[in-house]
Amino acid sequence: MFSIKIHNCSDELRNADLKATPARLGVLAVLEHTDKPLDVQSITSSLHRLGVMMDRVTLFRILNTLTQKSILKPIQFNEGKLRYEYAAKPEHHHFVCEKCGQIEDIEDCNVGSLIKNISSKKGVLVKRHSLEFFGLCADCQD
Amino acid sequence: MFSIKIHNCSDELRNADLKATPARLGVLAVLEHTDKPLDVQSITSSLHRLGVMMDRVTLFRILNTLTQKSILKPIQFNEGKLRYEYAAKPEHHHFVCEKCGQIEDIEDCNVGSLIKNISSKKGVLVKRHSLEFFGLCADCQD
DNA sequence: ATGGTTGCAAACACTTTGCACATGA
DNA sequence: TCATGTGCAAAGTGTTTGCAACCAT
Numbered sequence: 116m117f118s119i120k121i122h123n124c125s126d127e128l129r130n131a132d133l134k135a136t137p138a139r140l141g142v143l144a145v146l147e148h149t150d151k152p153l154d155v156q157s158i159t160s161s162l163h164r165l166g167v168m169m170d171r172v173t174l175f176r177i178l179n180t181l182t183q184k185s186i187l188k189p190i191q192f193n194e195g196k197l198r199y200e201y202a203a204k205p206e207h208h209h210f211v212c213e214k215c216g217q218i219e220d221i222e223d224c225n226v227g228s229l230i231k232n233i234s235s236k237k238g239v240l241v242k243r244h245s246l247e248f249f250g251l252c253a254d255c256q257d
Numbered sequence: 258m259f260s261i262k263i264h265n266c267s268d269e270l271r272n273a274d275l276k277a278t279p280a281r282l283g284v285l286a287v288l289e290h291t292d293k294p295l296d297v298q299s300i301t302s303s304l305h306r307l308g309v310m311m312d313r314v315t316l317f318r319i320l321n322t323l324t325q326k327s328i329l330k331p332i333q334f335n336e337g338k339l340r341y342e343y344a345a346k347p348e349h350h351h352f353v354c355e356k357c358g359q360i361e362d363i364e365d366c367n368v369g370s371l372i373k374n375i376s377s378k379k380g381v382l383v384k385r386h387s388l389e390f391f392g393l394c395a396d397c398q399d
Numbered sequence: 400a401t402g403g404t405t406g407c408a409a410a411c412a413c414t415t416t417g418c419a420c421a422t423g424a
Numbered sequence: 425t426c427a428t429g430t431g432c433a434a435a436g437t438g439t440t441t442g443c444a445a446c447c448a449t
Contacts, residue, residue: 134403134448155438170406175439177404191333193387195414196438210381221375230390233363238395239352245335246388248372253380276423276428297413312431317414319429337439338413 131184141167142177143186151218152190152198152209192218192247212252221248273326283309284319285328293360294332294340294351334360334389354394363390 124143125135133139145161146153153161155174162169169177178199181187188202192211208221230241266285267277275281287303288295295303297316304311311319320341323329330344334353350363372383 129449132403136404136448138405171438172407172440173405179440180404189335191335193331193333195337195339197337210375210379210383212381213384219379219381221379223374224371229366232365233352233390237352237361237363239354239361239390240393240398241352241390242355242392244388244390246386248375248381248383248386250384251382256382271424278423278429280430313413314415314432315430321415322429 127186131186133180133184137167138169138173139177139181141165141169142174142181146187146199146201150220152192152200154194154196154198158199190247191245193249208246208248210248210250210252212255213249214251214255217252217254219252269328273328275322275326279309280311280315281319281323283307283311284316284323288329288341288343292362294334294342296336296338296340300341332389333387335391350388350390352390352392352394354397355391356393356397359394359396361394 124140124147127143128135128139141162142158144165144167145158149161155171155178158178159171159174162174178187178189178197182189182199185202187199188204189197189199190209191197192209205222206224206226208224210219210221211217224246226244226246230244233239234241266282266289269285270277270281283304284300286307286309287300291303297313297320300320301313301316304316320329320331320339324331324341327344329341330346331339331341332351333339334351347364348366348368350366352361352363353359354361366388368386368388372386375381376383
């Protein structure tokens with residue numbers, strides 16, 4: 116019998132020196148099953164649907180912890196709040212429709228060469244960057 | 258007698274159908290004399306130095322109004338708050354040192370061609386974008 | 400058993416809203 | 425004069441902190 120398990124959340128947590136608690140497993144489960152960055156509210160709703168309850172504060176703490184361990188990546192869309200995504204996703208950026216809120220992944224932005232330029236020109240060390248696009252999606256342009 | 262005035266804030270306001278009040282003139286004066294995007298706190302301090310007092314709420318309202326009129330542009334550095342810059346500045350991006358907080362302008366990022374690609378590939382209409390870099394500045398790398 | 404985790408209450412930072420008064424055009 | 429702008433009080437949203445109880449290992 117073949118059980119192909121790409122990715123085990125309990126192990127992922129323990130590898131990061133974190134205890135595999137139901138709350139943390141719930142958060143990882145939610146973010147594993149979506150391809151768009153989620154804010155705290157959406158994560159909470161999804162957790163409810165999964166039957167995983169936890170305090171708001173606990174959720175914030177989990178998100179911070181997982182971010183520090185580089186398991187999650189925070190993203191901002193100029194909304195005044197953070198969204199989170201699995202950090203393991205290959206590099207990509209986002210397009211956000213300002214009308215309907217839809218989010219599309221954008222690949223192939225080749226920021227790497229930009230960063231190389233900046234590093235050599237300015238002598239800085241670039242560790243992270245944000246690149247997001249905003250406008251109207253195909254459906255909202257009429 | 259030659260008076261070379263590149264830019265008159267009162268006129269700029271009236272052209273946007275806004276009354277030229279001391280509070281608004283103060284905010285524009287502050288942002289005119291800095292080249293880095295400022296947050297509400299820094300703007301408030303600068304206003305104090307100029308002797309221009311106003312309620313925190315008024316400042317937020319002014320910043321929102323000027324943003325709507327495209328006189329200012331809001332920018333976010335993953336700090337959980339907004340910064341503001343004159344919108345008239347030619348397109349540029351920023352490098353933020355995560356250690357000392359220093360901000361450097363980054364030019365020549367040529368996001369235009371990226372946007373062209375995205376538009377044709379996805380059929381979306383890109384109206385704005387954010388592109389910021391984070392890491393260690395030349396002085397903070399030791 | 401014990402140190403990392405969680406819940407609860409409270410606080411904090413940033414920003415917005417409502418309404419009465421004030422002021423620039 | 426009168427629509428627009430401002431101050432004050434209050435509230436809203438997103439997030440953090442302190443501390444005692446709890447539970448994964």
